[in-house]
Amino acid sequence: TPDSRSGPELFICDDKSRFAVTFDQDAKRAIVEFRGREPISLAQMPTGSGYGYGNEIYELRGKGADAIWTTPSGDFHCAVSSMPSEAASLTLAPGDFPVVSVEELKAQGDGVWTRYFDEMMPAITTCLAKNPGDLVSVLKAWPMNHGMVGVRTINGNGGRHDCLVPSDGLGTAQTELVETTTNILPGEDIVRFTPASGAYPDGDCFAHERLVQKGVFVGWLSEKTC
Structure with a gap:
């Protein structure tokens, strides 16, 4: 197994996602x-060769500089990077942002899709799980006819997908790639929603809020400011 060094190892994956790993041999x-x-x-898992760690959702198995990161959305090949300086900037806790509740969103004016967030949350959760790629955020979600909800997402590589799912989040979710850059929905990306398991967008062009539902942190709302 990797030695328990002072700092974390930075892994960069084929899908351009990145994460830092601290191997604690004692624990x-x-x-x-x-x-x-x-x-x-x-937790450490027994392996024939190399190393393996996992919990009920994720698994990291590796040998030398190569690793496979297993998630609910698939397996990703990753490799140890030689850029340790970046590893320090990887951890972002929920952050010291203003808190807004799902209930408060209902009082927003028309024109902001998050006003109906509460009703659409089951559909949004389902579509986030269906989007290929890592670090997925919602650009817009909207109620449709016949009890359906449309959700447009963007992943860490900038790939956008449209997802159609029943409003209760159950049943089949249909997803398709948004092929053209000119296909922009009205009100798309005014506010992004990123689930707590993701990473809110970087840069100075976003103002972030922490979103809570019944007191539980569910993710971030990031408003475009420039």
Whole structure:
């Protein structure tokens, strides 16, 4: 297994996502840190060769500089990077942002899609799980006819997908890639929603709020400011 060094190892994956891992030999654990997420603690698992750590959702198995990161949305090939300086900037806790509740969003004016967030949350959750790629955010969600909800998402690579799902989030979700850059919905990306498991967008062009539902942190709302 990797030695318990002073600092975290930075892994960069084929899908351009990145995370830092601190291997704690004494506790037989690996702590995985994505930018914008709470740290993920994995317990050591027996392996024939190389190393393996996991919990009920995630698994990290590796040998040498190569690793496979297993998530609910698939397996990703990753490799140790030689850029340790960046690893320090990977951990972003929920952040010291203003808090807004899902209930308060209903009082917003027309024109902001998050006004109906509460009703659409089951559909949004389903569509986030269906979007290919890592670090997925919602650009817009909207109620449709026949009890359906449309959700447009963007992943860490900038790939946008449209998802159609029943409003209760149950049943089949249909997703398709948004092919053209000119396909912009009215009100798209005024406010992004990023789930607590993701990473809110970087840069000076976003003002972030922490979104809570019945007192529980569910993610971030990031308003475009420039």
